[in-house]
Amino acid sequence: MYALVDGNNFYVSCERVFRPSLQGRPVVVLSNNDGCAIARSNEAKALGIGMGQPYHEFRRLEGDAGLVTLSANFTLYGDMSTRLMSIAAGLGPEQEIYSIDESFVGVAGVPAITRRAHLVRERLLQWIGVPCGIGIGPTKTLAKLANHVAKSADRKPGSYPGEFARVANLGELPASDLDAVLAATELGDVWGIGRRIGEQLRAAGLRTALDVARLDPATVRRRWSVVLERTVRELQGQPCIQLEDAAAAKKEIACTRSFGRTIQRLQDLQEAVTEFVGRAAEKLRRQESLAGQLLVFIHTSPFRRQDRQYARSITVPLRRPTADTLHLADVAITALQAIYRPGYNYAKAGVMLLDLQDQAVKQGELDLDEPGADRGRLMAAMDAINRRHGRGAVHAASAGTTGDRREWAMRQQRRTPHYTTDWRQLPIARA
Numbered sequence: 001m002y003a004l005v006d007g008n009n010f011y012v013s014c015e016r017v018f019r020p021s022l023q024g025r026p027v028v029v030l031s032n033n034d035g036c037a038i039a040r041s042n043e044a045k046a047l048g049i050g051m052g053q054p055y056h057e058f059r060r061l062e063g064d065a066g067l068v069t070l071s072a073n074f075t076l077y078g079d080m081s082t083r084l085m086s087i088a089a090g091l092g093p094e095q096e097i098y099s100i101d102e103s104f105v106g107v108a109g110v111p112a113i114t115r116r117a118h119l120v121r122e123r124l125l126q127w128i129g130v131p132c133g134i135g136i137g138p139t140k141t142l143a144k145l146a147n148h149v150a151k152s153a154d155r156k157p158g159s160y161p162g163e164f165a166r167v168a169n170l171g172e173l174p175a176s177d178l179d180a181v182l183a184a185t186e187l188g189d190v191w192g193i194g195r196r197i198g199e200q201l202r203a204a205g206l207r208t209a210l211d212v213a214r215l216d217p218a219t220v221r222r223r224w225s226v227v228l229e230r231t232v233r234e235l236q237g238q239p240c241i242q243l244e245d246a247a248a249a250k251k252e253i254a255c256t257r258s259f260g261r262t263i264q265r266l267q268d269l270q271e272a273v274t275e276f277v278g279r280a281a282e283k284l285r286r287q288e289s290l291a292g293q294l295l296v297f298i299h300t301s302p303f304r305r306q307d308r309q310y311a312r313s314i315t316v317p318l319r320r321p322t323a324d325t326l327h328l329a330d331v332a333i334t335a336l337q338a339i340y341r342p343g344y345n346y347a348k349a350g351v352m353l354l355d356l357q358d359q360a361v362k363q364g365e366l367d368l369d370e371p372g373a374d375r376g377r378l379m380a381a382m383d384a385i386n387r388r389h390g391r392g393a394v395h396a397a398s399a400g401t402t403g404d405r406r407e408w409a410m411r412q413q414r415r416t417p418h419y420t421t422d423w424r425q426l427p428i429a430r431a
C-alpha cells in the first residue's frame with residue numbers, strides 16, 4: 001500500500017502561512033523574472049488563469065478582480081518543503097520525496113491507515129500551516145489517483161463522494177465502488193498519461209480511468225508502449241512502479257534516496273549528493289530544461305528513536321540557469337557543507353532542481369570571465385556608456401554587495417521575505 005501526500009497549491013499555501021490576508025483571495029506565484037504563472041490558488045484557477053500562462057495576459061485581473069501576484073520565493077518553499085516532508089514521513093516506514101510538495105509513503109502493514117492519514121494531515125496543517133491532500137491505494141498510480149480524488153472532493157463538492165474529501169483511501173473500497181471512482185475520473189487525470197497518449201486514447205474511444213483500467217495489458221504493450229502497460233496494470237491494482245522509481249515531475253526534478261544504512265561522514269554524503277545531482281541533471285537535459293535554483297537536504301530517520309534528530313535543507317539560486325552536471329555538483333557540495341553537522345546518523349539525502357525553464361529561453365548575458373576576453377575594450381565601452389547615460393549606468397555588481405544583491409537586481413518585485421531561513425527576515429507577530 002502506498003500513500004501520496006501532496007500540498008495543495010503549494011507555493012501559494014506557503015505564502016499564505018505568513019500573509020493570512022491572502023486567504024480567500026486569488027493569488028498567483030510567478031516564475032523567475034516574473035514571466036508566467038507557476039502556482040495558482042483555487043480562486044485564481046476559478047478566474048481562468050492557466051498553469052504557465054504569461055503574466056502580461058492576466059495582469060489586468062490585479063485591478064479588475066483583486067488578483068495578487070507574487071514573485072517566486074524558492075528559499076521559503078524549499079524550507080517549508082523540508083518541514084512538510086519530515087512530518088509526512090511519520091505516516092509509514094518508507095518515504096520517497098517525489099517533488100517539492102509531494103511524497104509517496106510506503107504504508108504496508110500500518111494499522112488504521114485512513115485515520116492515521118487524517119491525523120497526519122491535521123498535524124501538517126497545525127504545525128506548518130499547509131493544507132494537504134492524502135491519497136492511499138494499492139499501487140502508486142492508484143495512490144496518485146486517490147490524491148486527485150481527495151483534492152477534487154474537497155474543492156469541487158459533487159465531483160466525488162464527500163467522504164473522500166482531504167483523505168481518500170481507494171484500498172478499502174469494494175470493487176464496484178472503486179469502478180465508480182475510476183469512471184468519474186477523466187483519463188487525462190491519470191498519472192503517467194500525458195497529453196499525447198491521452199489524445200490517442202480518446203481517439204480510440206476511451207474517456208475515463210475505468211476505460212483505461214479495462215484495457216488488456218498485452219494489447220496495450222503491442223499497440224502503445226510498456227510504459228502505458230504499466231499504468232494499466234497499476235490501475236488494475238497490480239504494483240509495477242516501486243518507491244523511488246518514478247518518472248520526472250515537470251515543475252521540478254528530485255533525486256532522493258534512503259541509505260541502506262545510516263551515514264555519518266561528510267565525505268560519504270558528498271558522494272551520494274554528487275550522484276543524485278548527476279541523475280537529476282540527466283533528467284533535466286532529457287526534458288531540455290535548465291534549473292535556476294538547487295535544493296539540497298539531509299535528514300536523520302524519525303524511526304530511529306534512539307538517534308538525535310536533524311533535518312536541514314538549503315536552496316541556492318544559481319548565477320545562471322544551467323543543466324551542467326559538474327557545475328550543479330559544485331553548487332550542491334558547497335550547499336551540503338553549509339548544512340552538514342557532524343555527529344548525526346543520516347538516513348536520507350536528496351537534491352531537487354527548481355525554477356526550471358526551457359533551455360531555448362535564455363537570459364542574455366555577456367560572459368566577462370571568458371578566457372581571452374578583451375578587458376581594455378570592455379572598460380572603454382563601460383566608460384562610454386557611463387558618460388552618455390550617467391554615472392553608474394553600468395557598474396560591477398560585486399562591489400561591496402552580499403549574496404542577496406543579485407536577487408535584488410533581478411526582477412522579483414513582489415517576492416516575500418525569507419521568513420523561515422534568515423534571522424533578519426523573521427516575521428514579527430506584534431511590532
Ligand SMILES: [Mg+2]
Nearest residue numbers: 006007009101
Ligand atoms: Mg501539490
